[in-house]
Amino acid sequence: MAASMSLTALPGFPRIRPGDDLAALILEGLEAAALRLEAGDVIVVAQKVVSKAEGRLVDLQDVTPSAPAHELAERAEKDPRLVELILLESREVLRVRPGLIIVEHRLGFVCANAGIDHSNVDQAAGERVLLLPEDPDASARRLRDRLEAACGVRPAVLIIDSHGRAWRMGTVGVAIGVAGLPALLDLRGRPDLFGRRLQVTQVGLADEVAAAASLLMGQADEGCPVVHLRGLRYPPHDGSLAELLRPRELDLFR
Amino acid sequence: MAASMSLTALPGFPRIRPGDDLAALILEGLEAAALRLEAGDVIVVAQKVVSKAEGRLVDLQDVTPSAPAHELAERAEKDPRLVELILLESREVLRVRPGLIIVEHRLGFVCANAGIDHSNVDQAAGERVLLLPEDPDASARRLRDRLEAACGVRPAVLIIDSHGRAWRMGTVGVAIGVAGLPALLDLRGRPDLFGRRLQVTQVGLADEVAAAASLLMGQADEGCPVVHLRGLRYPPHDGSLAELLRPRELDLFR
Numbered sequence: 453m454a455a456s457m458s459l460t461a462l463p464g465f466p467r468i469r470p471g472d473d474l475a476a477l478i479l480e481g482l483e484a485a486a487l488r489l490e491a492g493d494v495i496v497v498a499q500k501v502v503s504k505a506e507g508r509l510v511d512l513q514d515v516t517p518s519a520p521a522h523e524l525a526e527r528a529e530k531d532p533r534l535v536e537l538i539l540l541e542s543r544e545v546l547r548v549r550p551g552l553i554i555v556e557h558r559l560g561f562v563c564a565n566a567g568i569d570h571s572n573v574d575q576a577a578g579e580r581v582l583l584l585p586e587d588p589d590a591s592a593r594r595l596r597d598r599l600e601a602a603c604g605v606r607p608a609v610l611i612i613d614s615h616g617r618a619w620r621m622g623t624v625g626v627a628i629g630v631a632g633l634p635a636l637l638d639l640r641g642r643p644d645l646f647g648r649r650l651q652v653t654q655v656g657l658a659d660e661v662a663a664a665a666s667l668l669m670g671q672a673d674e675g676c677p678v679v680h681l682r683g684l685r686y687p688p689h690d691g692s693l694a695e696l697l698r699p700r701e702l703d704l705f706r
Numbered sequence: 707m708a709a710s711m712s713l714t715a716l717p718g719f720p721r722i723r724p725g726d727d728l729a730a731l732i733l734e735g736l737e738a739a740a741l742r743l744e745a746g747d748v749i750v751v752a753q754k755v756v757s758k759a760e761g762r763l764v765d766l767q768d769v770t771p772s773a774p775a776h777e778l779a780e781r782a783e784k785d786p787r788l789v790e791l792i793l794l795e796s797r798e799v800l801r802v803r804p805g806l807i808i809v810e811h812r813l814g815f816v817c818a819n820a821g822i823d824h825s826n827v828d829q830a831a832g833e834r835v836l837l838l839p840e841d842p843d844a845s846a847r848r849l850r851d852r853l854e855a856a857c858g859v860r861p862a863v864l865i866i867d868s869h870g871r872a873w874r875m876g877t878v879g880v881a882i883g884v885a886g887l888p889a890l891l892d893l894r895g896r897p898d899l900f901g902r903r904l905q906v907t908q909v910g911l912a913d914e915v916a917a918a919a920s921l922l923m924g925q926a927d928e929g930c931p932v933v934h935l936r937g938l939r940y941p942p943h944d945g946s947l948a949e950l951l952r953p954r955e956l957d958l959f960r
Contacts, residue, residue, distance in 0.1 A: 455717075455922055455930060459937075460710040547958040554958065562873040614909070618872040618959035619816040620880070621952050622890045622910025624917065636876045655868070656876025657921070663878065664918030667911070667938060668709055676709060683713075684921060698875050704801040704808065705872035705959045 457683035460485050461668040461676035468500075468677075470507035475598035478678055487680055489603040494684055496665035497595065498677035499613040499628060500569065502585045510537060512579040528553050534568065534581060541566035541583060546706065559584065559628065560697040563615050567628075585611065588629025589692045596631040608632035608686075612662035618705055625666025627658035628693060633684075634658075635691035656696060657686060711937035714739050715922040715930035722754075722931075724761035729852035732932055741934055743857040748938055750919035751849065752931035753867040753882060754823065756839045764791060766833040782807050788822065788835060795820035795837060800960065813838065813882065814951040817869050821882075839865065842883025843946045850885040862886035862940075866916035872959055879920025881912035882947060887938075888912075889945035910950060911940060 462481025468474070474497070482489060503509075517525065517532035521539055525532035529550040539545075542555035546562060555566050567584040585591045592609040600606045611629030616622075627635060635658040665679035700706065716735030722728070728751070736743060757763075771779065771786035775793055779786035783804040793799075796809035800816060809820050821838040839845045846863040854860045865883030870876075881889060889912040919933035954960065 456712060456714040457918075457922055458710060458712045459918075463709075549958070617910070617952075619952050619957060620910060620913065620950050622908045622913065622950060624878075624910045624914050626874070654876045655920075656871070656874060656878045659874065659876065660878050660917040660921050663914040664711075664713075664921060666909075667914050667918060668711055696874050696876060698871075698873050703873060704803070 455683070455685075457664075457681065459664060459668055459682075460487060460680045462678040462680060463676075465501075465675060465677055467675075468504040470504065470509065472505045474501060474505045475595055475602070478595070478599065479602055481678055482680065485680065489599060489605050489607055490682065491605045491607075492682075492684070492686075493605075493607040494610060494633065494661060494681040495595065495599065495607050496610045496612055496661060496679040496681060497592075498669055499567070499584060499588070499611055500582060501677040502588070502591050502611050502629075503582050506585055506591065508583040508585060509580045510583060512581060524548065524553065534565075534570075537568055537581065537583065538566040541568065557584070559588065559693065561615075561626075561628065561693070563613070567613055584613070584628065589631065590629075592629040592631035606632060610658055610661055610665070612665060614666060625659075625662035625664075625669075627662045627696065630658050630691045630693055630695075632690055633661075633686050634689040635693065635695040637686070658691065658696060709937070709939075711918075711935065713918060713922055713936075714741060714934045716932040716934060717930075719755075719929060719931055721929075722758040724758065724763065726759045728755060728759045729849050729856070732849070732853065733856055735932055736934065739934065743853060743859050743861055744936065745859045745861075746936075746938070746940075747859075747861040748864060748887065748915060748935040749849065749853065749861050750864045750866055750915060750933040750935060751846075752923055753821070753838060753842070753865055754836060755931040756842070756845050756865050756883075757836050760839055760845065762837040762839060763834045764837060766835060778802065778807065788819075788824075791822055791835065791837065792820040795822065811838070813842065813947065815869075815880075815882065815947070817867070821867055838867070838882065843885065844883075846883040846885035860886060864912055864915060864919070866919060868920060879913075879916035879918075879923075881916045881950060884912050884945045884947055884949075886944055887915075887940045888943040889947065889949040891940070912945065912950060 512533040515533040517536040521536035522532045525535040544556045547554040570581045588611040596609040609631045610627045612625045614623040615626045637655040637657040640653040669676050766787040769787040771790040775790035776786045779789040798810040801808040824835045842865040850863040863885045864881045866879045868877040869880045891909040891911040894907040
């Protein structure tokens, strides 16, 4: 039998507002796609809809930039109020150039502008931007619990974002919240085709799933923030974002 | 209609030897999976089988290390003959520590040990290692032409490898050879959900496809080096690896 996998973008997903019940909307989307959740399925959710449902919108008019934010805003040629939020959401600023501030986010990963976004945010009610979820692992776990309660099977859930990379052009989907599958797949000790031990030993499983789902979500006005994945084989291990974060002392490119 | 994508690992793929006709084997694999190639399909091929078919095996017994290779081998705690090959395959050594040499490969990307591998290489005939294909874009184009000649439709073809990353743990599939689809998807000027111009503008499409396919290939003894992808929508642009390479002057993390 050929190993295979299928990915489906849940259709008809509405625009999300603070307080919306994302789990209920995912269940409606599964029904609209004629999908019945099965054990082992993975539900991949774009960070934006999680953040919106969790009310992570901030109106820039409510932000008073600090002196460091003003200084950094000048170097980065950005709105000092936005820079204030970037600093609040970060542990460390790694690189700065016009238009770009690369930080270690408080959640531990390296990304541009602390993941704060003002595309796909309704500006009608002011100059609003969207922060990442407070705790994406917890958001993923809550969604997983809700889906299990409704369907009786326990899917894995990923919250994903798009990140730029060192060395290579273009953003790719990466996991920022993980529940119910290994974020990192450890192959150490497994034999290669000729029975020797394998050289490459750890695979960024959750990031590969994130990239796959990202292909269907699109980045622009397509509005497909939730993808259902079936057919992925993975060992029973309840992972987390932390598995994907390279410890600073093992990172040769900071 | 729900947007969807399916990936199938071609079953029964044999161990590849130098001179094997990879296109013919892919056609047999498609038949074994009961798949008829359609326009827009993507065939994703692991670098290892391309390299093997192209005879990129080198016996370490035939390699005489230079003085710089001896010096670097000491720092990296590696076989000087392997290090000689790494240097021959690289433009620049970026970082060194025991067990690891990170280089800019002659093909332009940054990777560990110049992508030279000695897992899944039959050692019976000596201490052999496997170099990357001479020109993976050309390998992808040749496969594409052969598949079109046989099937009458023109699929896209990717040659992929697994690379480690700055900042994050775990390898992910990335494209090192591209034919028939955009490697980088340019969304500049496309509107977001609220009609404004998009912030994130370039998506590493070929790398996301590589990551998706990598999920089915496995890294160990699974022996599924070719994956068929159907359902991906992409504009008609014949891309190449070069699109994915961040110019040195735009790379803040060298």
